[in-house]
Every structure is written in C-alpha cells, then in structure tokens.
Amino acid sequence: MEVVSQSYGDGAVPDLHTTLSVNLGAVIENSRHIRRLAPHSECAAMVKADAYGLGLKEISQALYKDGIRTFFVASLTEAVSLRSIVALDADVYVLNGYFSGQAAQYLKYQLRPVLNSLPQIECWLGDITGDSGALAALHIDTGMNRLGLSGVETDRLLADKNLMNTIRLSLLMSHLACADQPEHPYNKSQLEKFKAISTAFPGIPKSLANSAGVLLGEEYHFDMVRPGLALYGGAPCPPISPFENVFTAQGKVLQLREVDAGSSVGYGATHTFRDPARIATVNVGYADGYLQCFNGCGQVYFKGQQLSVLGKVSMDLLAVDVTAVPDRDINVGDDIELFGPHETLLAASRRGHISQYEILTLLGKRYKRSYKS
Numbered sequence: 001m002e003v004v005s006q007s008y009g010d011g012a013v014p015d016l017h018t019t020l021s022v023n024l025g026a027v028i029e030n031s032r033h034i035r036r037l038a039p040h041s042e043c044a045a046m047v048k049a050d051a052y053g054l055g056l057k058e059i060s061q062a063l064y065k066d067g068i069r070t071f072f073v074a075s076l077t078e079a080v081s082l083r084s085i086v087a088l089d090a091d092v093y094v095l096n097g098y099f100s101g102q103a104a105q106y107l108k109y110q111l112r113p114v115l116n117s118l119p120q121i122e123c124w125l126g127d128i129t130g131d132s133g134a135l136a137a138l139h140i141d142t143g144m145n146r147l148g149l150s151g152v153e154t155d156r157l158l159a160d161k162n163l164m165n166t167i168r169l170s171l172l173m174s175h176l177a178c179a180d181q182p183e184h185p186y187n188k189s190q191l192e193k194f195k196a197i198s199t200a201f202p203g204i205p206k207s208l209a210n211s212a213g214v215l216l217g218e219e220y221h222f223d224m225v226r227p228g229l230a231l232y233g234g235a236p237c238p239p240i241s242p243f244e245n246v247f248t249a250q251g252k253v254l255q256l257r258e259v260d261a262g263s264s265v266g267y268g269a270t271h272t273f274r275d276p277a278r279i280a281t282v283n284v285g286y287a288d289g290y291l292q293c294f295n296g297c298g299q300v301y302f303k304g305q306q307l308s309v310l311g312k313v314s315m316d317l318l319a320v321d322v323t324a325v326p327d328r329d330i331n332v333g334d335d336i337e338l339f340g341p342h343e344t345l346l347a348a349s350r351r352g353h354i355s356q357y358e359i360l361t362l363l364g365k366r367y368k369r370s371y372k373s
C-alpha cells in the first residue's frame with residue numbers, strides 16, 4: 001500500500017524554494033561578544049570564502065556599520081569585491097600572499113597583502129617602489145607550516161637591516177594550529193615563539209588569535225583578534241559555545257508517502273523499514289551542501305520536532321522519517337530545518353563527522369537567501 005499525499009495545507013500553491021535566512025543582528029551580537037572577551041584588542045572579521053558561505057556583501061556591510069574596520073579575505077579577487085562593499089577607512093588584508101605584478105591592484109583599491117615569505121617581501125617592495133603609503137602585514141609561521149616566514153627566513157629578515165628599515169608593516173601576525181584544543185602544548189609553544197619574534201617589531205600591532213584563540217585567554221589576544229567561525233555562530237572550542245546561531249537552512253517537503261514494513265528507501269536501498277512508516281521527501285541534497293556524511297544519521301526538524309534522515313542523501317533530495325508526526329500536521333510545501341537553532345553547526349558537525357567550517361562554506365547556491373538585521 002502506498003499513499004502519495006499532494007495536499008497543500010491551506011490549498012494555496014506552495015513556494016517550494018529552499019531558504020537560507022541569515023540573522024545579521026546575531027552576527028553583530030557575536031562580534032560584540034568577542035569584543036567583550038578581548039576588550040583591549042581590535043576585533044577584525046574573517047570574511048574569506050564569501051564570509052564562510054553566508055554572503056560577503058551583507059555580512060561585511062553589517063559588521064562595518066557596527067564599527068569593524070579590519071577585514072581579512074583569502075585572495076586578491078575577494079579583496080577587490082570587498083573594497084566595493086566597505087569604504088577606504090576599512091583595512092582589507094589578503095591572506096594568501098603577494099605575487100608579482102599584483103601591486104597595481106593593491107594600490108588602486110588600497111588593499112594590504114599578508115606577506116608570507118622573504119621572496120614575497122622582496123617582490124612587494126620591488127613592485128611598490130616609490131609608494132611609501134603602501135602597507136602590508138607580515139605573517140610569521142610559528143608551527144603551522146602552512147603560510148608565513150619560516151624560522152630561518154625570519155632570522156634572515158631580522159638580520160637584514162636594510163629590509164627591516166624599508167618594509168612598512170601595519171601588522172605582525174601568526175596563526176594557531178590547535179587553538180580548538182586548549183590543552184594542546186602547541187598553543188603555548190606558538191605563543192612563546194610569537195612573543196619572542198614580536199620584540200623585534202616594536203610599535204607594530206600584533207595578532208595571533210582566531211576564534212578559538214580568543215577563548216584561550218588574554219595572553220593570546222595581542223592588539224587584534226581575527227575571528228571567523230565565532231561570528232557565524234560556530235563553536236570554536238567544543239563543547240561549550242558562547243556564540244549564537246546566525247542562520248537557518250530549510251528545505252521543503254515535496255512528497256509524503258506511506259510504506260509497508262519491509263520496504264526500503266533511497267539509492268542502494270540502505271534503509272529498510274521494520275514497521276509501516278511515513279516518509280517526507282525533502283528538496284535538499286548533497287548539491288546543496290547536505291552531504292552524504294548525513295546518510296542515515298542526519299537529524300532535521302519540523303516545527304521543532306526532531307526527525308531522522310533515512311538512507312542515502314541524493315543530489316537534490318533526502319528522505320525524512322515523519323512516522324511520528326500526526327498525519328494532518330505535515331503537508332507538501334512545509335519547511336524542514338536542516339541547520340539552524342535546533343540543529344546547530346556543532347550538533348550537525350558531530351553527527352556527520354564533518355567540520356563546522358565545511359558545513360558553512362558548502363551551503364549551496366540554490367537556497368533563496370534572506371537577511372534580517
């Protein structure tokens with residue numbers, strides 16, 4: 001027996017758009033909370049990768065309006081976009097480094113490179129000759145071994161009086177590898193290395209902490225903190241998180257069906273029903289960033305009620321067990337929360353064994369986005 005429901009509740013034609021609603025007020029509240037946690041430091045905003053997938057324009061505008069004046073992006077392309085969003089009194093840094101021939105764009109849009117190696121420093125200084133107003137950040141690697149001057153390079157820089165006198169820095173920075181694990185010995189080790197190098201750069205603002213680094217305490221704050229995840233409601237250092245959820249991603253019920261005991265659902269028929277059940281097919285899949293890591297383990301919410309994802313997630317669809325929802329309460333076109341106040345980034349990341357960062361940045365382009373302030 002199979003009954004396919006096509007009832008639209010109130011009889012109106014349903015809007016079947018998936019929705020991503022971003023609460024800019026909550027982003028601001030999170031940034032203010034960081035400012036309270038690090039009251040003697042400037043709070044910069046990491047808005048790389050389209051503000052972690054939530055929208056560079058809206059997020060940056062809101063933070064700028066609330067007084068944030070330093071932004072970091074990954075690439076020069078992202079920085080040029082950001083410059084059309086924030087005025088020239090905001091500093092925009094490009095994390096990925098400086099490459100030959102880019103100077104004209106840096107100068108035109110008044111952007112600042114994060115210099116990640118000695119050759120980058122030399123290249124930058126060579127390309128901007130004559131422009132004494134051009135500022136840059138210097139990134140010292142203290143253990144992450146990703147970007148930034150190595151120990152050997154740092155020693156060579158410090159020994160090169162001419163280079164040290166020529167370079168005009170607005171920031172000295174490093175990046176913590178293990179800040180989400182407060183007890184990890186790397187934290188203290190990176191802190192000590194950064195402090196030692198800092199003494200060679202008197203008067204230059206210093207920055208070490210990402211979101212989790214902010215929570216490590218005042219010693220890690222220096223002159224500027226660089227949160228990303230915390231702004232967007234993630235839990236930088238689980239299990240406790242002082243930051244509030246900032247977005248809700250919802251899909252819509254496309255079909256409701258009843259299945260007999262012994263039936264299965266989805267590709268591979270990986271989930272078989274022991275008892276008769278009801279399934280809601282929802283119009284979100286891995287193409288929307290609801291990845292197959294949630295196969296058979298995802299939890300979604302209907303009017304606050306927790307429901308299980310059944311079987312494999314498809315490209316555009318997933319199946320939800322709505323057996324426990326009274327028949328008349330759920331209809332085609334109804335909203336199903338995938339991530340949001342009930343299914344937080346932290347909760348979903350634990351269930352799917354996926355990072356909170358990946359959930360955020362993979363949120364797909366098909367959601368109808370809305371922003372409230």
Ligand SMILES: *Cc1c(COP(=O)(O)O)cnc(C)c1O
Nearest residue numbers: 046175210211212226227228229
């Ligand atoms: C992405 C990034 C941050 C922000 O990290 P979160 O964990 O999201 O707070 C800070 N600093 C650097 C260099 C980064 O690349």
